[in-house]
Amino acid sequence: MLVVLSVAVSGVRAQGDRLKTSGDHAAMRTLEDGTRLTELTGNASLVGQGLDLSGDIGRLFFDLDEAEVVGNVHLVTDSLELWCDSLRVWQLRNEGRAFGQVRIETADGVRGFGHRAIYLRDQDWLALIGNARVLQADQVVAGDSVTIDRRKGQLESFGNVIVIDTANDATVHGEHAIFDQETGLGIVDSVPVLRMREGDGPMTRVDAELMVFDRESETQTAIGNVDFRQGLSRAHADTARIVGRNLLVLTGSPTMEQEGRIMQGREIRIWSVEGKVDHIEVYDEATLTDSTPDTLAMEFSGIPLANTLSGDTLEIDFDEGLIQSTRVRGNAHSVYLPEDQESxxxxxxxxxxxxxxxxxxxxxxxxxxxxxxxxxxxxxxxxxxxxxxxxxxxxxxxxxxxxxxxxxxxxxxxxxxxxxxxxxxxxxxxxxxxxxxxxxxxxxxxxxxxxxxxxxxxxxxxxxxxxxxxxxxxxxxxxxxxxxxxxxxxxxxxxxxxxxxxxxxxxxxxxxxxxxxxxxxxxxxxxxxxxxxxxxxxxxxxxxxxxxxxxxxxxxxxxxxxxxxEHGTFTSCDLADPHYHFNARKMKLKVGENVVARQISMHISNIPVMVLPFYYKELKRGRRSGILFPNVNIGVSSRDGRYVRDMGYYWATNEYTDFKFEMDYTERREATFKIENVYVKRYSFDGRARFEYLRKFSEDTEGDEWKFTSEHRQPELWEDWRASAKIEVSSKNVTRTNLSTNHNRDLIDGQLYSTASMSRSFDSGASVNFSFTRRQFPNADDGDPIDDARISEFNVPLALSFKSGPVIGGTKRPGNNLAANFLRDFTWSQGYSARYDQQRREAFESDAASGNLRYGLNWAPDKVGPLRISSGATFTDNWVYTNSEKLGYIKFTAPDSSVIDETIRDPSQDEVVDGSDNRMALNISNVASTDVYGFFAPHIGALRGIKHKMIAAVSWNLRPG
Missing domain, CATH: 2.60.450.10 (Lipopolysaccharide (LPS) transport protein A like domain)
Incomplete structure (x- = not known):
């Protein structure tokens, strides 16, 4: 029940505890719950404590310390003005809530709009809710809600955020944004999308996970999975920074695509003029990839699929969208396919x-x-x-x-x-x-x-x-x-x-x-x-x-x-002014065969002494000892100083062997010595051996190098043996395959392989085989024992085997001793082998020796009716001894999980194995089998019969233990 006590007095004024109120009419009421209120109608006004509030109707809830103004509400404080349809104020909480067509203006010129607002006066904090918009300087921030914290100098927007930069003709869409009004920094951290346009140029769009705006430096930074689009240009990077209106900087695995061209590097900078790309710079491992004719990939394999340009830095200039020039600096590399590829x-x-x-x-x-x-x-x-x-x-x-x-x-x-x-x-x-x-x-x-x-x-x-x-x-x-x-x-x-x-x-x-x-x-x-x-x-x-x-x-x-x-001369004298020479009108030189000349005149010290109509000389080379003059090369260079190349001597020792000695000398760098021997004895053996030694003079090099290679083949050794060998060994590090040549590009073998073997077969059926193999991995030791690279491997196997034979000799015949006939059904076999293995790694060494013996006994009597029966037993004994040591190393890890490039010896992780193992085994087997033959006549065409055979077998095996 509402009890109404009203006083209708024109121009009435009332004095409250906290606010001064006024209005055309005033009425006091008490609600059913006992709440007392005063209602002012007509030009209602509430003034007090730095607050001036006016409207059509005002209500004061004294017991609740609450006031409400409805209709054409206008609030004025020391920091802002607010207009709305209705406003409720709590004096003790210094809080106000506005509803309907809310509009605010702050003392520093910020304007805001929304459907509702919340104002905390003591915190100087304001929130606009419902299609909220805030205008400051040349920027507009809109969203489902916008908050202004004047103490912190921050503006924050939530839901369907739109930021409009009228100075740069740019807009940003997102779900959340926050701005620092003092520093001019702004952040859009939820689904941000930037759109901007310069003049009549194409629209620029930037998508990212986070965007930061700096009004003072006119810089806009996009972070996280950035996607940039401008006309026909598109770019992707981890971070993009837009400086002013003309510069875009991409970092973090950036890639840019423009009209079929793809640019990549660690940083890409793009300058634009009136919305069109004018200049591009790519830094650190820069690449530019262009398209090629598609038909080539359909016709050829192994052909480059694109034109590529790469280097340390890459610069591209454009004019009205057309590429004008490209510059590559540092480690420049180009792969180009001409456009006309028809013929x-x-x-x-x-x-x-x-x-x-x-x-x-x-x-x-x-x-x-x-x-x-x-x-x-x-x-x-x-x-x-x-x-x-x-x-x-x-x-x-x-x-x-x-x-x-x-x-x-x-x-x-x-x-x-x-x-x-x-x-x-x-x-x-x-x-x-x-x-x-x-x-x-x-x-x-x-x-x-x-x-x-x-x-x-x-x-x-x-x-x-x-x-x-x-x-x-x-x-x-x-x-x-x-x-x-x-x-x-x-x-x-x-x-x-x-x-x-x-x-x-x-x-x-x-x-x-x-x-x-x-x-x-x-x-x-x-x-x-x-x-x-x-x-x-x-x-x-x-x-x-x-x-x-x-x-x-x-x-x-x-x-x-x-x-x-034509009109030539020739001589064998190597002086600048030869002692003699021949002049010829025409000559024909067939390399390795002969030289033919006509109309010859012989000169000694430029004095003609003889005329010949024809001249012929054989040029085929034979085995003759002497200095290898055809390969001598002597000179000087500014980098290496004086040098002598390919100076050597050939020694034809006898009809079976010869030697070649060669040397290179470079004054400031190195000297190389090479000895090569070739030997052949027909129908007996042949081979060659070669040793190279490289002596380095420079202090910044790793040291001297050497390499030895050899091959030997001997099909008959001591009449009954066969032998062959191939040896390849070198120093720990080898910089080039052939030490006696100095080329800029040379392929290094991944490993050096050496092997040798000897074998013999005896008349009794026994055979013996001995061999060794060695693998060396030059340049494998990189100084980092963590990867434990292989250095060398060495294996020496030995095998002795015997042909299986009967337990007792003789022929099995009826009437012979039953025991002898029974034993003749038994055969025995035996074999022995041994092996030594060695392995060396950067942090591991292993030596292993093993031996094996095998004995076998087999019984295969005559058929018992249709059955074939056999039984056998095999005994093996395997012995292995291993001695190995693996050294422990660790690498420290920094707090940021990055690995510190320093290897530390850790003895606690060492692994040592030193012991032997012996395993014996016995295997017993029994087999019974028979053949079943069949025949059937299908009478199909010319086919009258088919014979088939089926083998049925039963086996049983026992391995004790």
Missing amino acids: VVSVNDVRGETIDIRFEDGRVDVVDVRGSVEGSYLFYERRFEAPVDSATADSLATAAELAELTELAAQAELADRPDSLTATPGHSLATGSPDSLALASTDSLPRGDLVDFRSTAQAVQYSGDQTHFDIPGRRIDISGDSRVQHGTLILIADEVRFDTERRELLAEDDNVVRLIDTDTELIGARMGYLFDPQTGAVADGATRYSDGFYEGAEIRRIDKSTMLI
């Missing part, structure tokens, strides 16, 4: 210190590689091409002199025309044998099968100080200590031009150009070479073979082993 499929793989690429209309135009350049050009011709004639060869060089060289190379095909200089018809010199690396081109690819590109393509290896690739012109220019290799042919010059379309090489050098093939070498001022038909020409050339020196105004190589020399 010839090719791949160019090059490395250097730097690579610069320029593009024209989005296509590669020019590539420059600098610094220790090494590359390979692989090509596969899909069909036969027309033979190269002299007119085609003229296009090899723009300079007239180089054109003449290549014309000579092309005309070398005509060198087999018969005359007195070249060869008689049908002679082997008349035609050049094809190079083993020259591959027959196919007019079409095999259907249904993939072509193995690596094994079928021809390879051109090249190196130099720098290279220039003219992609449209299909040309590679190599300069500075240039070296080109095609098959067994090597071209060395200061400058080399390689026409990849015509397969032509041009070389020139201020000093000399060198053309090396197997055991022949040509030098000259200028040189041209054609890959097909593998001919070359040299101007002002010279060569050396056997004990002779050959020079000529023009030297043409018409095949791998034949050279034609």
Whole structure:
């Protein structure tokens, strides 16, 4: 029951305990539960304690210390103003709750909106609930609810969060956000999505697990599984940082994809102008992967599936979205497949210190590689091409002199025309044998099968100080200590031009150009070479073979082993001004066979003394002792100092054996000594032995190295024995397979394997076998005993076996002694073996010896009716002794679970085994079997009968113990 006591007085004012109230009308009421209230209607106002509250209706609950204002509510405090439809205030709790069309404004200019609000005055804390929005400066924060903590200077939003950055035209969506109003830092930590656009550029979208915004530095950071999209560009990383409006920094396994190009590295930086990518930088293990023609993967195996570019750093420039240039710095590497692959499929793989690429209309135009350049050009011709004639060869060089060289190379095909200089018809010199690396081109690819590109393509290896690739012109220019290799042919010059379309090489050098093939070498001022038909020409050339020196105004190589020399000289004197020489108008040198010349004049000290119409000399090599002059190479380099290469002596000891002694010497680095012995005795034995020793002078090297290899085969030893051996041993560390050569690239064998064996079979049927095997793993000891790498293994097995035989001899016959006939059904066998095993590891050593003996007795009487019966017993005794020790090591682990790279000896984990074991075994077996034959006649066509056989057997085995 509501008791109403009302006083209707216009302009009434009442004084409460805490608030001053006023209104057009006032009424006091008491509710059924005894609660007293005063209701003010018409311009209700409650003022007090820094709070000014007004509205249409006001209610004061005195006993509850509660006040309520309804209709056009306006609240003013010292820190904010609030407007709403209704507001309830608790004075003691300093709490207010607003409902309906809530709007706030703080003293520092923050505005907020929502359906409801909660205000804690003493904590200076406010929450907007229901479609909440807060506006501050040029930023809008919206969500299902937004809280403002003025003491902490924080703003927090929950549920369907939207953050709008009007200055940067960016929005962020998420489920939770918090902002520090003093530092300007903001965090969206639940399903954040950033969208932004610059001008008329494409929309940028960033998805992540967490986003951090720094208003002061204008930086936005996305963290955790970041996905970035802008037009046709897409990137993924662990972390992305957007600086201002133009820079994006990706870290943590970043990957960026743009129009078929994929970039990867440890950090990627992307600059944009008006929403378009303008510049990209990739750092640390940077790679750029581009697409290749899809049809190649359907036709070839072993071919690269993409164009790749990699290095320490990678920079890419764009103009209006089109790529303009690319720069790679540090450990630069490029794999490139030309776009036109119709007639010839090719791949160019090059490395250097730097690579610069320029593009024209989005296509590669020019590539420059600098610094220790090494590359390979692989090509596969899909069909036969027309033979190269002299007119085609003229296009090899723009300079007239180089054109003449290549014309000579092309005309070398005509060198087999018969005359007195070249060869008689049908002679082997008349035609050049094809190079083993020259591959027959196919007019079409095999259907249904993939072509193995690596094994079928021809390879051109090249190196130099720098290279220039003219992609449209299909040309590679190599300069500075240039070296080109095609098959067994090597071209060395200061400058080399390689026409990849015509397969032509041009070389020139201020000093000399060198053309090396197997055991022949040509030098000259200028040189041209054609890959097909593998001919070359040299101007002002010279060569050396056997004990002779050959020079000529023009030297043409018409095949791998034949050279034609025009207006040449030859001598065996190795002085700069030889004591004598021969001049010849034409010469033909067949390497390893002979030299033929015509119109010869002999000169002594440049004085002509004799004229010959014809000259012939045999060049076949025999076994003759002497200094190995053809292999001497003496010189000086700025890096190594003075050096002597391949100096040696050959000693033809006798008809059964010879020795070769060789030495290399480099003043500042090393000296290598090699001894090789070959021996052969026909029908008896043969073998070879080789020892190499490398002495190092540099203090920063690990020490001297040596290697010994040997092979021996002897099918008959002491008439009854057979023996063979293969030995490979070396020092602990070996840096290259052949210690007497110094190449930049060399494959090291994973292990060295040694074995030897001796065996003999006796007339009695017994046989003995003895052997040993040893495996050494050079370079396996890495100083880390934790991985316990194998160092060496050694095994020595010995076996002695006997042929099984009857217990007593003689023939079993009826009427003989029954006991003797019974014993003749017994056979016995025996065998003995022993073995020694040794194993060495970084932290483990083991030695084991074992022995085995075996005795067998078998009884097989004649058939008992249809049954075959046999019984047997086998006794074995195995003895094993093992002595091994495994040393314990540990690695410390840091608090962050990372491993400290330091190995510590831990004796508590040592494992030692020292003991023997003996096991004896007896096996008894019994078998009974019979054959069952059958026959049936199916009468099917010409088939009249089928005979079959079935074997039935029962066995019983016993192994005591």
